[in-house]
Amino acid sequence: MKYDSDNQRIHRIGSVIRKEIAQIIRNDINDPRIKDVVITEVDMSKDLKNAKIFFIIFNNKDRLVSEIEEITNAINSSKQFFKKKLSENSNLRSVPRLKFIYDDTESKAFELEELINKSLN
Secondary structure (H helix, E strand, C coil): CHHHHHHHHHHHHHHHHHHHHHHHHHHCCCCCCCCCEEEEEEEECCCCCEEEEEEEECCCCCCCHHHHHHHHHHHHHCHHHHHHHHHHHCCCCCCCEEEEEECCHHHHHHHHHHHHHHHHC
């Protein structure tokens, strides 16, 4: 029973962080590279001290790998800004360490779909 409540708490805090970071990107970020970032998931550690924040980039089809790396570096260099805003905007006791990770699941699925379509034709 204890594990269920712990998992619910981890999920709830991850959800709060996801919503707050999305709002920070929408309202407080001035960097045009980060404006197209969409948060897909937040993976919290069991001790709630670390958060992996997965993101995709809106209109990603035409972007080069170097552009994606540049955006990832830009958003990771803004971690302190995000932590500060999270502490101001949320009622979390402590804000976890943030690590932003590009979620390439969508692009891999698109590539796989193209390969399947080519093999069927």
